Amino acid sequence: MNPASDLVNPIEVDARGLRCPLPVIRLAEAARDAPAGTWIIVLASDPAARYDIPAWCRMRDHELREMTDVPEMTDVPEMAEAAEMGGTEMSGTEMSGTEASGTGDPLAEGAQRAYLRFVVLIRAQRSKAGGTGSDSERPSRAT
Amino acid sequence: MAQHLLGDVPARLPRVLLDAASSPMLPAARATLMAALDAGWADPRRLYAESRTARALLDQAREVLAQGLGVRPAEVSFLPSGPAAIRSGLEGLRYAGRRRGARIVATAVEHSAILTTGRYHAAEAQDPSLLAEVPVDRWGRVDLSALQQALAIPGTVVAAVQSANGEVGTRQPLEEAHLLCRTHGIPLLVDATASLGREAAPEDFDVLAGDARSWGGPGGLGVLVVPERTRWRRPGPVSELEHGRTDVEPMIALALAAAEAWRQTDASRTEQSAVSSTLIRRLRAAADDLPDVEVVGDPVDRLPHVLTFSLLYVDGEALVIELDRRGFAVGSGSACTSSTLEPSHVLAAMGVLTHGNVRVTLPLSPIAETLEGDVSRFIADLPDAVATVRAHLGVPDL
Numbered sequence: 001m002n003p004a005s006d007l008v009n010p011i012e013v014d015a016r017g018l019r020c021p022l023p024v025i026r027l028a029e030a031a032r033d034a035p036a037g038t039w040i041i042v043l044a045s046d047p048a049a050r051y052d053i054p055a056w057c058r059m060r061d062h063e064l065r066e067m068t069d070v071p072e073m074t075d076v077p078e079m080a081e082a083a084e085m086g087g088t089e090m091s092g093t094e095m096s097g098t099e100a101s102g103t104g105d106p107l108a109e110g111a112q113r114a115y116l117r118f119v120v121l122i123r124a125q126r127s128k129a130g131g132t133g134s135d136s137e138r139p140s141r142a143t
Numbered sequence: 144m145a146q147h148l149l150g151d152v153p154a155r156l157p158r159v160l161l162d163a164a165s166s167p168m169l170p171a172a173r174a175t176l177m178a179a180l181d182a183g184w185a186d187p188r189r190l191y192a193e194s195r196t197a198r199a200l201l202d203q204a205r206e207v208l209a210q211g212l213g214v215r216p217a218e219v220s221f222l223p224s225g226p227a228a229i230r231s232g233l234e235g236l237r238y239a240g241r242r243r244g245a246r247i248v249a250t251a252v253e254h255s256a257i258l259t260t261g262r263y264h265a266a267e268a269q270d271p272s273l274l275a276e277v278p279v280d281r282w283g284r285v286d287l288s289a290l291q292q293a294l295a296i297p298g299t300v301v302a303a304v305q306s307a308n309g310e311v312g313t314r315q316p317l318e319e320a321h322l323l324c325r326t327h328g329i330p331l332l333v334d335a336t337a338s339l340g341r342e343a344a345p346e347d348f349d350v351l352a353g354d355a356r357s358w359g360g361p362g363g364l365g366v367l368v369v370p371e372r373t374r375w376r377r378p379g380p381v382s383e384l385e386h387g388r389t390d391v392e393p394m395i396a397l398a399l400a401a402a403e404a405w406r407q408t409d410a411s412r413t414e415q416s417a418v419s420s421t422l423i424r425r426l427r428a429a430a431d432d433l434p435d436v437e438v439v440g441d442p443v444d445r446l447p448h449v450l451t452f453s454l455l456y457v458d459g460e461a462l463v464i465e466l467d468r469r470g471f472a473v474g475s476g477s478a479c480t481s482s483t484l485e486p487s488h489v490l491a492a493m494g495v496l497t498h499g500n501v502r503v504t505l506p507l508s509p510i511a512e513t514l515e516g517d518v519s520r521f522i523a524d525l526p527d528a529v530a531t532v533r534a535h536l537g538v539p540d541l
Contacts, residue, residue: 020478020486021498021536025456028541048478048486048497055496059437059455 007119010039016115020048024056031062031122038122043070045115053118066119073112159517162474163448163506164309169359170509172404176361179396187395201395207402211409212344212351212368220367220385221393221401225336225354226256228365231389232332232350233257235375236301237264240330244298250285250305250315251276251492254334257303258488275299276492282441283313283493290320294327302331306345309337310476310489310502311440312449321347330373336365340408340507341416341448349373355397359507360404364397408507419448419505422518426450426503429522433529435541439495448505451476453490454529456538457499465528466501471521474502 013030015023023044030040042053050067057064160166168176183200185193202216209216222228233256237247245268247261261274275293278286285304294302302324307314317333324331333348340358345351351368355361367388369375375388382390408415427450430438435455454462459477466473476487477500486497503521508514 019484021456021458024498025536025538025541028456028538032541046478047484051486051491051494051497054494055437055453056455059435059496 007039007041010041010119013040013042015049016043016045016113018044018046020046020052022046023049024052027053027056027118027120028060031060031120034122034125036122036124040118040120040122042118042120043115044118045113049116049118053116053120057120062123063121064118065121066117068117070115070117072114157470159471159521160506160511161503161517161521162472163504163510164474165356165362166359166506166510168361168400168510169404169407169507171407172360172400175403176396176400179399183395183399197395200399201393204395204398204402208366208405211405212339212353212366213346214351214368214370217386218368218370220369220388221398222365222367222385222389223391223393224363225352225356225365226254227389227391228352228354228367229254229256229332229334229336230260231377232334232352232367232369232375233260233301233303235369235377235388236330236332236350236373238378239374239376240300244300246273246275246296246299247301247303248275248277248290248293248299248329249303250279250290252279252283252285252308252310252489253303253305254309254336255488257332257334272296272298279492281493281495283308283311283439283489284441284444285315285320287316287319287323291323294323294329299327299329302329304331304333306333306335306338307342307446308440308489309446309449309504310487311451311493312445313441314338314444314446317345317347321349324349330375337449338446340405340412341419341446342412350375355401355404358401358405358408359510360401361397363394364401366401407509411508415507416447418508418514422505422515423447423450423503425522426518429525430501433526437496439490439493449503451500451502453477453496454499454501454533455496456536456541457529457532458536459498459500461532461535462499462501462528465532466524469524469528471524474504476500476502 011030013026015026023042023046027040027042054064179200183197185197187194187198187201205216205219209219222231237245245264249257249261265271265273277290277293280286304315304317304320306317321331330349332350333345334352335345336352336354336357339353350373353366355364369388377388381387384390384392427438430436430450430452433454436452438452440451459475463473463475476490477498478484478486490497490500505514511517
């Protein structure tokens with residue numbers, strides 16, 4: 001059930017509560033100096049992460065091994081605390097965004113919002129990519 | 144005397160409009176609109192002279208658009224907006240097929256007027272199978288074999304495939320889609336709100352929806368085409384307006400302005416398309432040169448006036464605001480630019496980067512007379528605008 005147990009010394013990036021594009025930026029920072037073969041686990045609650053983390057892996061030629069929906073839970077105070085810890089890394093502007101989205105939150109204090117968990121395998125680092133929309137990659141039109 | 148509502152709006156700023164999904168009207172359409180407000184105010188169903196004038200103007204508008212779309216005037220109805228025409232087209236096909244089923248098949252990149260309507264029906268009936276969203280490839284083009292499989296499921300009564308996607312420009316294979324629909328005996332609704340006026344009107348459809356804004360006409364006017372051969376019925380009480388296809392009386396001045404815009408745009412369409420294509424090629428090359436960019440949509444089989452790209456490590460909202468500060472109005476499908484925090488469903492369905500998204504939709508040249516210079520200025524400013532926004536986020540070397 002927990003694939004992390006199979007991974008060797010994974011780096012964990014907790015980007016929960018951060019808005020796009022910050023989860024991808026946190027992931028890229030963690031990946032910057034990581035040697036090939038490094039595992040990175042990313043936790044993100046921003047809806048755009050579902051699309052942008054896979055897109056980043058594709059653009060950077062890293063491998064997305066897994067994307068799992070972790071459902072919302074209530075009455076788990078220690079996990080809520082962990083999420084807040086993740087939140088302390090945020091700068092002022094990011095924090096205000098989180099607070100704005102949090103007002104009127106139907107979840108009681110001590111609840112855990114749903115989030116996504118990604119497992120990324122870093123491949124050999126390469127020079128940064130330009131556009132990926134080149135004609136050579138274009139699939140032939142189906143008929 | 145009361146102050147005018149527009150009293151406090153500042154005079155024209157030196158602005159570059161590159162988000163022409165909605166734009167000011169063509170000057171000729173605007174003039175027609177103003178004149179028609181005076182000439183066509185009356186209820187066209189009354190019997191006196193002013194009403195007969197109004198009726199004649201409405202008929203004239205209908206004839207112009209019917210001719211342009213290659214259909215008969217009785218097949219054309221005016222609706223309150225493009226999205227209203229799309230939704231009505233869908234509901235009428237679904238209702239007409241209600242004895243066979245209620246299932247809607249739509250590409251995953253259709254207009255939200257289609258997808259939200261489908262989801263509403265599925266939720267109401269507590270039956271998720273009532274809407275099938277057909278996947279698209281990385282370029283946003285519908286997967287025809289998946290479409291075929293979706294059409295084969297019993298109870299399907301309508302298929303929706305757009306002529307081209309307004310967000311990323313990719314054209315859809317309408318001819319092939321229509322053939323598949325015919326094979327399965329399912330009517331095809333074509334949303335042409337992104338392409339009409341920019342490209343030849345589609346011929347492969349059973350119901351067609353358009354929006355006057357796409358050809359330089361006014362907002363607030365949609366066009367619904369229901370050919371005689373198509374079984375279509377509006378749910379609800381019978382209406383005598385617009386051949387029974389709406390219960391909202393069309394505003395004659397808007398219809399006439401839309402018809403005038405069509406005449407102007409249609410006459411210069413080939414030339415417009417060539418101008419747009421050249422500028423979009425230049426914009427595409429400039430976007431491709433940006434670091435960490437993904438230019439999205441089909442590079443070849445696409446609308447001539449739309450270009451969309453996404454930038455890694457860029458906040459879409461910040462970039463739109465930065466470009467606005469520099470005098471450029473652009474669109475974006477990034478989550479942070481929407482009210483819902485959800486990114487564009489089109490970008491999501493394509494599996495492309497959704498953050499740092501910029502969408503350029505070129506206006507028609509009579510609306511933007513300095514378009515070529517404007518685009519050059521945008522190309523010159525873009526790298527610095529992107530660098531500025533990235534610097535704010537502190538992403539020097541990722």
